Amino acid sequence: MHAIRLHAFGPAENLVHEVTETPVPAHGQVRIAVAAAGVHLLDTLLRQGRQGPLPALPDLPTVPGREVAGTVDALGPGTDPKWLGRRVVTHLGFAPGGYAEYAVADAERLHHVPPGLDPAAAVAMIGTGRTTLGILGFTDLGPDSIALVPAAAGGIGTLLVQHAKNAGATVIALAGGAAKAEMARAGGADLALDYTRPDWPVAVRAHLDDLPAPGATVLFDSVGGTVARTALDLLAPGALHLVFGQSGGPLTLTDAERAALTARGITTQPVLGPAMLQRAGGPDPIRTLETRALAEAAAGRLRPALQRYPLAEAAAAHRALETRATTGKVVLEP
Incomplete structure (x- = not known):
């Protein structure tokens, strides 16, 4: 099969499209003929040799990628035969292998x-999508909400805009x-601004002057x-x-x-990690969020860009993601 392999940590050019062995599913696994593989910012860190939040760097050479969708074409020993021929999607967790024509995955995660x-x-x-649903678990948006969304053309940002509008919020x-x-304006935002222009805060304040609230009620901050x-100066008292x-x-x-933020009642809440999983609830919080995210897309309420x-062209995808030249979710297609 063809796959993207990384033989040495370093620049995007180290991602090589080459022929390698087709994987064989082990006990309880399936093999997926990959139709789409997700590219995450974390993939670029791993490629550089930066561990990030993961427990360890992968052994080299490696096939990057941890999100795949496609059709099950082979089963490992002990795997339920119902999966054969089914269209599936899975997050591979800490195991790499997604940037390829075939990938193996645990059947229980499908x-x-x-x-x-x-x-x-x-x-x-x-x-x-699952991360977006996890973030939204920290707030209850409604018609009285005013959501301020930086990076609104990104994968998470586009979904946040859609959900907020579905809830009746001002975005x-x-x-x-x-x-x-x-793109954010076309996605439903009430006001969409280029934050590389120095006058964007003035435009936000002018828009807020026409609203009953004195500022935004929630800031979805992936930019820092x-x-x-x-943006913190544009929040209303008691905002999140x-x-x-x-x-x-x-x-x-x-x-x-x-101290000034505290005096205004502004609550800053980091949302990734254990806090998000605790909010999601259930015996398997990650799977709970995945199931909800897929259901939102199937119902047409959330439409990922x-x-x-x-x-x-995985190397080009990495370069574009690292230079913030992308919009929406970056996906590789064999």
Whole structure:
């Protein structure tokens, strides 16, 4: 089979499209003929040799990728035969192997792809979608909510905008560039602005002046840095600051600034990790979020934005993701 292999940690050019052995499923596993594989920012860190939140770096050479959708074409010993020939999607967890024409996965982690749902969309929902649903578990959006969404043209951002509008909230979207801002506007945002322009806070304040609330009630912060620092000043008293990334750099606040936020009743809540899983509940919180995310897409309530690359162009996909030149969820297709 053809796969993307990494023989040495380093730049995107180290991702090589080559022929390698087709994997054989072990006990309790299936083999999936891959139709779509997700590309995550964490994949770029691992490629560089940076461990990030994972327990360890993979042994080299490795086939990156942890999100796949496709059709089950082979079963390992002891695997329920019902899976053979089924369209499935799965998150491989800590095991790599997704950037390939075939991948193996534990049968217990599989989900059926709902009828009519594109494999690439299913891949987006099994990872990015489940994270989005987890983030939304920290807030209850409604018609009185005003959501401020930086990175609104990204994989999570586009879904946050859609959910907030479905809930009747007012959505102020921020994105890096005019084209991305237009994408957020087309996705339903009431106001969409290019946060690379210095006057974006003025435009937000002018929009807020026409609303009954004195500021945004929730900030979905995956950007950090200067954008988040400025956005905090646009929040209403008692607002919620949900933190799940820092693509624009860390948010550094002085003790005086933190005290001022506390005085305004602003609550900053990191949402990734154990806190998210506890909110999701159930015996298997991750699977709970995955199931809900797929159901939202199947019902048409959430529609992931997708940026597709051929499998052979994985290096280009990594470069685009690292330079923030992508919109939506990045997906490789063999």
